[in-house]
Amino acid sequence: MKNSLALIVAVTVGTAIGAGGYHYLSSPLLTSDGDNGSVEKQPIYWVAPMDPNYRRDKPGKSPMGMDLVPVYEEGSGADDSPGTIKISPEVENNLGVRTAKVEQQPLHQQIDTVGYIGFDKDNLAHVHPRVEGWLERLYIKVEGERIEKGQPIYSIYSPQLVNAQEELLLALDRNKRTLINSAKERLRALDVSENQIDKLVKTRKVSRTVTAYAPQSGVIAELNVSEGHFVKPGKTILSIGSLEEVWVTAEVFERQATLVSVGDTVSMSLDYLPSKEWTGVVDYIYPTLDPTNRTAKVRLRFANPSEELKPNMFARVAIHTQNDQVTLIVPREAVIRTGQQDRVVLALGEGKFKSVEVKLGRLSDLDVEIVKGVEANDSIVTSAQFLLDSESNISSDFMRMTIYEQSASENVWAEGLVTAMNPSVRTVTIDHKPVEAWEWPAMVMDFHVADSIELEQLQPGTSLHFEISKIESGYRIVGIHVMGNASEQMDHSQHKGMGHSEHKGRGDKS
Incomplete structure (x- = not known):
């Protein structure tokens, strides 16, 4: 009995001592100004990492399923400028804060886009009749047909051509050199070949039809008529394109257009020959933008000696811009862009950060040019900057609209x-x-x-x-x-x- 009573007393005393010790160790030590203790810091609120406006008074999840981050009240030093915040190393690690240096170097870029192959229009010949008449015979049957220079393409019957031939015969009969030369010049102006004129002079017989011949070698890029059609001057009967060189028309986004220059090297690949690559140059940059998709059109030129490149083929191109001007650049992910302001978050060291306004310049796939706001070798935040920017702006001197x-x-x-x-x-x-x-x-x-x-x-x-x-x-x-x-x-x-x-x-x- 005595042993049981002693055991009960011991358990009761031990429980009381343990509870008192736990209360002593777990309670914050509130000290007066003369004490050497400190007060345990408590979060003033919890905030969503991606939405600084989503705040709660206790831990939880953000609307995107991310853990809310505690925000503590931190006192800034007397020398800290407005907007400077300070976070503990633990919070900085939990947020996954990463930084990068502001670099001073050229802004190079490879612009990847797509394009369509077309004829070199500088070497595209259009065939038009010089007189009105009927196409008695058409020697070209389909578009894409290969043709050689001097090959007959069509024969036309025209009363105007018949009359012009008769005038030459009349001049020959009169044996007047001035009239003969004048009649020959008229036939040449009506696109009658020298061979046909010589034949007329030799045979003294008017031909009912006159044949037109190909002005260059190539392939038929366009065929707009058939045999028997009545044609007039100005009508494009057909077009002949050369495949020795081709044009590729591509589009780049508005912000990329300033990076492209005439003469930039371009590499190209095709889906039907994925193992082969062609090298060309930027030949022309069109001066206007497409109002619908805000893109700029560029023309690329490629040599095509083997004629593997065909018009209307789909191509993947990479434009290698060549700008050697040294400028300040930062990673694109470091910039916080709004409709009113562009900002980056400076990492000042010792857990201090500050959001500053910057003026942006040219843009590449990876980097952006900074015209004003930071200096070379400044350390900037490249991740978790949304939350840091929000907290910095609470006490900053930014004018928020x-x-x-x-x-x-x-x-x-x-x-x-x-x-x-x-x-x-x-x-x-x-x-x-x-x-x-x-x-x-x-x-x-x-x-x-x-x-x-x-x-x-x-x-x-x-x-x-x-x-x-x-x-x-x-x-x-x-x-x-x-x-x-x-x-x-x-x-x-x-x-x-x-x-x-x-x-x-x-x-x-x-």
């Missing part, structure tokens, strides 16, 4: 995969995951795309986070965060850094 703040609260971020794109009407089809904020299930939808977003980043196969805004005609994408696409993954082994992403911001010109 009212419309920007209003639209942010009405928008929502989602995650999906681009399955189709229609540049002519600026729409994309996206297979997206559930959107909890709007109670949407996973489904495939069509979205309008804001004018501030470049369509070339929304190619089919692109995986991305995208910001949606409601409009009268449906839904519009006003911001994107490209995570990657199939082509980038395939090209990664060949092109350094092809696994890049780009951030586009809100804003719409419409």
Whole structure:
């Protein structure tokens, strides 16, 4: 009995001591100004990594299924400029913050696009009749037929040609040199060959029909008549094209057009000969843009001695731009683009970051030129910059437009995969995951795309986070965060850094 009572007392005392020790160790130590203790920091709120407007007072998941990130109240130093924030190494690691240096080097780019092979129009001959009449015989039957220079192409009956021949015979009968020369010149002007004129002089017999001959060798690019047709001057009977050189017409996006110059080297491959590559040059850059898809047309020239390149073939081309001007460049994924402002997040060291405004210049697939806002060797954030930018702007000196703040609260971020794109009407089809904020299930939808977003980043196969805004005609994408696409993954082994992403911001010109 005594042993049992002693055991009960021991357990009771031990429990009390353990509870007191746990309370002592787990409770924050509140100290006065004279104490040497510290207060345990508590998060002031939790925020979605991809949507700084989605905040909660406790841990949880964002609408895109990502863990909410705790935000602590951090005091800035007296020397820190407005907008400077500081995060602990643990939070920085959890966010996956990565940085890169602002580099000073030429902005080179390989522009990959597609094109269509066509005839070299500088060597395209069009055949027109000089008189009206009837085609008695057509020696060419189909387009694509090969023809040699001097080969007969058609015979025409024309009263005008008959009269011109009779005038020459009359001049010959009168034996007047002036009239003879004048009659011969008229026949030449009506496209009668020297052989036919000599034959007329020799035989003194008018030919009912006159034959026209090919002005050059090549293939029939166009055939517009048949035997028996009545034709008039100006009518294109046929066109003859040379295949010794060909043109390739390609299109580049508006922002890429400034990088292309006449004389740039171009490489080309064809689906029907995938193992062979042709080398050509940029021959001409058209001065206007297509108003529908905002692209610029360029003309490429390729030698074709073996005539393997055929008109209307589909080609894949890569334009190798040659710009040796040294400039400041940063990775495209480092830039936060909005309809009103472009920014990057500077990494100041010791866990300090600040969002700064930059002015952008030329753009390539991987990099973007910075005209103003940063200096060479500055360290900038290339991932997790959305959250850092949001926190920096809370205390920064940026002038945020009212419309920007209003639209942010009405928008929502989602995650999906681009399955189709229609540049002519600026729409994309996206297979997206559930959107909890709007109670949407996973489904495939069509979205309008804001004018501030470049369509070339929304190619089919692109995986991305995208910001949606409601409009009268449906839904519009006003911001994107490209995570990657199939082509980038395939090209990664060949092109350094092809696994890049780009951030586009809100804003719409419409």
